[in-house]
Amino acid sequence: MSEKLKIGISIGDVNGIGLEVIIKTLADSRIFDHCIPIVYGHTKVASFHRRTVQVHDLNFNVIESAAQAHHKKANLINCWEDEVKIELGQVTEAGGKYALLSLQKATDDLLAGNIDALVTAPINKDNIQNEEFKFPGHTEYLQERDNAAEVLMFLVSDTLRVGVVTGHIPVNQIAQSITTEKILGKLKLMNKSLKQDFWIRKPKIAVLGLNPHAGDNGLIGNEEKDVIIPAIEEARANGILAFGPYPADGFFANGSYMKFDAVLAMYHDQGLIPFKQISFESGVNYTAGLSFVRTSPDHGTAYDIAGKNQASEVSFREALFEAIHIVKRRRETAVLNENPLAFSKHSRDRD
Template sequence: MEQRQPNEPNQSRTNSSGAKPDARPANAQPQPAPEQRSGNQPRNNRQNVPYQDTRNDGHKAGNDSPNRPERSFKPVQNQRENRPQTGRNEEQRQKNQRDNRQPNNGQRPNEARQRDDSRPERGDRNANNNRNQSREREPISGDAGSRDLGNQTTQPAENMGREDRLVIGISLGDYNGIGPEVILKALQYNRLQKICTPVIYGSMRILNRYRNLLNLKDWNLNGAQTIGQISHKLTNVITCWPDQNQDIQPGQVTPEAGQAALACLQRAVDDLKNGKLDALVTAPINKYNIQSEEFKFPGHTEYLAQEFGVEDNLMFMVSETLRIGVVTGHVPLGRVRQNVTRERIAQKLHLMMQSLKQDFGIDKPKIAVLGLNPHAGEEGLLGNEEQDIIKPLLTELINKGELVFGPYPADGFFGTRAYKKFDAVLAMYHDQGLIPFKAIAFEEGVNFTAGMPAVRTSPDHGTAYDIAGKDLADETSMLQAIYTAIDVARNRKEFLELEAGALK
């Protein structure tokens, strides 16, 4: 038998299948002998070799059939990249498309007129809760004592009769602003008419001009002279002033538009006071051109307070993620300090607690109170209002069992998103509360007047003259204002019925 010398290179040999293994080079270094290890010694130098699935049809693993093909195991491909956009991502994509869309000579492009008909109906609280859960943002954290309204059985919106639908009044506001545009866009959703009867207090002539300008002509409006002539199947319009010789001037401040806005507001408030409306939604007004002998107020809130004989109320900005009330409201900054008193803060907290209970269904609300001074006074170094006024009041309320906390520095409070731990926040003055609110929830924010015997809401934006008549206005805030009015009206009715039953 021939023996191979130690320095002789390996000879190529053929295996049983006829395939030749790779030849070893002549100058290759000799391979070291395999390392011997005991049975309990770990194999530290084991190479990471990808797993190969050597099975195929008709063969088991370990079969030595030479004709069996080898198949490498491939990981499952991540399908997340191929998923369609949903939820807030899709809403943001659609909004970006609207923002980037250029006006086309005042005409609304057909593809841009397609609305999302998948918006859930808010005829019952189950649908409302499902819509809240679909949001990516964290909802308002309720207290353990909050009422669970999601399990209550209510009538589906499709089966609502005429007597079940709430009548919601909508005042036109300044018709040269974006009020008519956002109203028309919001009421295009057919599902809204299934859960309420909208009544626009304005002008059929003005609204038709905007319908032609924005190409919103594929649905009908019902003209009525009085609230008794409305249709519960259509969107109704009550003309509130002689409009034969008036025309729209989008983006312009005119005295005629201010007078018309006041006429619409007065007519709507009269029907609200007489119980013919279940709630009122007010479109934006210009606080300058509406001023007259009949209207000498800084805004809707103060006017409504006088009309209903209410001494105090609360400007309550609400959304699905944040609720903020303010102590001083529409007060010049130079007079804020003199209006921040113990009595005023206590009254605003009382109005906020009562509203959270009867209007939003929270039995034991948890409220955060902001400080007045920078860094909440720094223990008196930057102001004494926190030490002398706010803290003693909160201590007194806590001893009575109320869940009130603070005072918190406003910058750190919103910067760390601490507002998510509370049902509502009380700010000391207007900009301290409204700047963070609009930064967080501008598109869907709603201005709600708490402490009034009637329900009134409004979108959280103004007249926006710079984009009026250009088909650029986003109707989301107006739509949310209508939905909030419906929800609050129903919650308040239920609360009063439960309270009346408990007293019997």
């Protein structure tokens, strides 16, 4: 019982599919064998969604603090007292307001050590904006809360892991935002995460080019020669097994990604479109580089199907289990570093 982790869950936009996938995940009581889930939201909002998706065999255990969480129940902390008007599938001010209250309280508990990891349901990056939240998304918000110098948006699944050099920025700012130093920093973070969080002893990382055909030796841009290749060379000089740059289209089309432990893409859509195509519904968004563990499903609010009982919980469930696995790997790695004899070779190499 003491070994089970407390996993905090922020509910995201109340008008999206966040609570639907949370409820469908927690309706399987086998989840409680692996972790102690704590949802940050409100009982009335949760009950509304539970009725909408017709899940009748899940009852939330309402608590005032994470310390009171029951180890065999789905726990819930009320984060506000207001009456919330839920308008499924609609973009509203309330959707952003209560998503932020949930996220803030969950993050507070995470930073205080009251929970062991955080799984975030999808937010709308527009309606959540206010004086307290001026970020492109969860990643940047959590980076500031953690005072982390550098983070990596890392999409992971059983078949593919993809990180991005530039995240939520306009396309017309991508080229000028990519530098040798930035690529090298992301490669170092990815390499460290693959070793620490995924227990891959000698990670092989593929680096994608920025331009079509990876620049075609300068015929379609010089970023590969001037920026990306020097970063790869410096990474290799630092002991990182980085290769490339590869043209993104052929790299994914011919299955080359299967030869590597992870792929570093230059920008958001270059990495996320093939990832979501290859790992549809089973992918997880993980923020590497934080002092704590945060995961999320790889989909958005999906307003178009909100309230229709059509949302799949697979990605959310995978995010929950990935958070558990990463926390345990980190802790075992820390013990191993202090006492190399604490684990057998089999235990170290099993991943």
